Amino acid sequence: MEQLGTVTIIGVGLIGGSIGMALRSERLAARVVGVGRNAEALRQAVDRGLIDEATTVPEEGVRSAEVVLVCTPVDRIPGDVCRAAAAAPGDALIMDAGSTKRKIVEAVEADPSGRDSFVGAHPIAGSERSGAANARAGLLRGRACVLTPTGRTPADLVRRARAFWANLGARVVEMSPGDHDEVLAYTSHLPHAVAAALALSVPAPWQSLAAGALRDGTRVAAADTDLWTAIFRDNRGPLLKALGSFQDRVAALKYAVMTDDADAIRDWWEQARKLRTLLEERQSPPGGMD
Amino acid sequence: MEQLGTVTIIGVGLIGGSIGMALRSERLAARVVGVGRNAEALRQAVDRGLIDEATTVPEEGVRSAEVVLVCTPVDRIPGDVCRAAAAAPGDALIMDAGSTKRKIVEAVEADPSGRDSFVGAHPIAGSERSGAANARAGLLRGRACVLTPTGRTPADLVRRARAFWANLGARVVEMSPGDHDEVLAYTSHLPHAVAAALALSVPAPWQSLAAGALRDGTRVAAADTDLWTAIFRDNRGPLLKALGSFQDRVAALKYAVMTDDADAIRDWWEQARKLRTLLEERQSPPGGMD
Numbered sequence: 168m169e170q171l172g173t174v175t176i177i178g179v180g181l182i183g184g185s186i187g188m189a190l191r192s193e194r195l196a197a198r199v200v201g202v203g204r205n206a207e208a209l210r211q212a213v214d215r216g217l218i219d220e221a222t223t224v225p226e227e228g229v230r231s232a233e234v235v236l237v238c239t240p241v242d243r244i245p246g247d248v249c250r251a252a253a254a255a256p257g258d259a260l261i262m263d264a265g266s267t268k269r270k271i272v273e274a275v276e277a278d279p280s281g282r283d284s285f286v287g288a289h290p291i292a293g294s295e296r297s298g299a300a301n302a303r304a305g306l307l308r309g310r311a312c313v314l315t316p317t318g319r320t321p322a323d324l325v326r327r328a329r330a331f332w333a334n335l336g337a338r339v340v341e342m343s344p345g346d347h348d349e350v351l352a353y354t355s356h357l358p359h360a361v362a363a364a365l366a367l368s369v370p371a372p373w374q375s376l377a378a379g380a381l382r383d384g385t386r387v388a389a390a391d392t393d394l395w396t397a398i399f400r401d402n403r404g405p406l407l408k409a410l411g412s413f414q415d416r417v418a419a420l421k422y423a424v425m426t427d428d429a430d431a432i433r434d435w436w437e438q439a440r441k442l443r444t445l446l447e448e449r450q451s452p453p454g455g456m457d
Numbered sequence: 458m459e460q461l462g463t464v465t466i467i468g469v470g471l472i473g474g475s476i477g478m479a480l481r482s483e484r485l486a487a488r489v490v491g492v493g494r495n496a497e498a499l500r501q502a503v504d505r506g507l508i509d510e511a512t513t514v515p516e517e518g519v520r521s522a523e524v525v526l527v528c529t530p531v532d533r534i535p536g537d538v539c540r541a542a543a544a545a546p547g548d549a550l551i552m553d554a555g556s557t558k559r560k561i562v563e564a565v566e567a568d569p570s571g572r573d574s575f576v577g578a579h580p581i582a583g584s585e586r587s588g589a590a591n592a593r594a595g596l597l598r599g600r601a602c603v604l605t606p607t608g609r610t611p612a613d614l615v616r617r618a619r620a621f622w623a624n625l626g627a628r629v630v631e632m633s634p635g636d637h638d639e640v641l642a643y644t645s646h647l648p649h650a651v652a653a654a655l656a657l658s659v660p661a662p663w664q665s666l667a668a669g670a671l672r673d674g675t676r677v678a679a680a681d682t683d684l685w686t687a688i689f690r691d692n693r694g695p696l697l698k699a700l701g702s703f704q705d706r707v708a709a710l711k712y713a714v715m716t717d718d719a720d721a722i723r724d725w726w727e728q729a730r731k732l733r734t735l736l737e738e739r740q741s742p743p744g745g746m747d
């Protein structure tokens with residue numbers, strides 16, 4: 168595999184920092200430049216080896232970039248991508264790492280400088296512990312990364328994007344931005360909403376009598392408020408559909424319990440148990456990573 | 458601490474097997490007898506050191522017991538307790554380990570032989586992986602164990618029950634059977650119902666694009682179907698109330714997303730995040746166990 172020249176990461180948090188760390192430790196790029204708003208945080212990211220150098224001025228950071236990765240919250244991504252596209256070399260590949268895709272891709276494609284250099288990307292990895300302090304080089308290894316090229320995306324950019332994520336150890340999947348958002352509403356945004364609703368339902372004084380079910384079921388509710396507010400707003404339609412499906416399942420159990428229908432409760436649980444068992448098998452391929 | 462004589466465990470699964478293992482490894486009992494329906498499984502439990510000896514006949518197993526622990530599914534506990542009480546020495550302490558308490562305690566107290574020897578107990582520990590094969594001696598260490606004595610329970614029995622669980626490393630809490638069931642509906646039964654509803658909501662073909670949020674959020678949906686059908690039926694009233702509270706929280710988010718009310722979404726998430734942070738602090742006391 169050929170080494171990349173300069174890779175510029177805009178937003179050196181959990182995802183951006185982990186990608187920087189992986190690019191450096193595996194020598195996939197000659198130079199990794201970090202762009203952020205907080206100079207002190209950037210200095211620490213350099214000290215910790217997440218990036219080689221840093222700047223608070225995006226135009227400076229992307230000036231000689233071969234690849235630019237925008238790893239900011241979803242509501243800032245379109246602006247950050249277009250600003251980078253306007254200042255980066257004409258042949259730079261610009262990608263994001265946002266949890267939603269349709270609105271981002273639409274906004275970038277409406278911009279003349281964004282359109283010809285952008286491939287939407289979503290590496291499906293993360294943690295309720297955000298921030299560069301939790302970055303680790305192996306975060307993406309074995310994970311799926313969804314690319315969302317459109318009819319307008321130059322084929323050569325898609326090839327370069329695919330190679331970039333594959334070199335980081337991710338399993339690359341291509342989907343339309345709309346399909347991505349519908350699937351992720353169910354596989355990620357709904358589980359986050361459910362975890363938070365569960366955390367809200369248990370009176371605080373009773374928490375001391377909770378066991379693993381409540382702890383695991385609410386883990387991701389510890390995630391950043393602004394980040395998730397932006398994701399929920401950005402993916403409203405699909406999220407509402409997913410919430411509706413979920414509400415139907417809860418209502419079905421409630422009715423079965425209310426009518427003390429043993430067979431209905433058993434069938435409901437058994438179907439859930441089978442789906443959960445399938446999920447466990449899919450998430451743990453033989454010899455695969457966590 | 459004084460060593461117990463014979464402790465008899467009826468139902469040598471995850472909980473019963475783990476207690477047997479702990480009693481033996483810490484020499485808390487002179488002899489641990491296991492009672493079950495499957496002779497081959499009992500033989501394996503002896504081989505694996507969970508119990509010293511075994512029988513498929515409860516009356517034989519409890520004949521010289523100082524303590525009897527009934528670790529069968531909640532719908533079988535009252536019958537198993539009364540049968541043991543009728544055959545055990547008059548001064549034996551009989552306890553269960555069921556996830557619900559009100560119906561069990563009422564049924565046992567309605568029985569003349571059960572009434573004077575029983576203390577309801579619920580060690581709050583478990584796993585979606587049931588069965589003796591997953592037993593481990595440390596399962597109860599640092600966990601809460603709720604005792605539910607009533608006005609009819611002899612005080613001396615309660616003292617012995619408290620000492621028994623404390624010696625296993627559990628933190629003993631006393632509550633009425635009804636209070637126990639209301640709290641556990643929220644801290645355990647609801648999280649199980651929510652995990653299963655979440656597993657049911659995600660179409661199987663999309664599971665490959667799931668990350669940690671879905672996996673963690675559905676983990677306990679892998680638990681045994683009959684076990685959870687019995688718990689949901691046994692604790693209908695409190696569970697329906699908990700499901701109602703939860704439905705209200707989901708509906709509040711849905712309305713905030715539908716109306717694209719950024720402040721409402723942010724406040725909703727932020728309150729959940731704070732409760733989840735509090736839970737994490739409570740569940741991880743300094744120097745405490747997992």
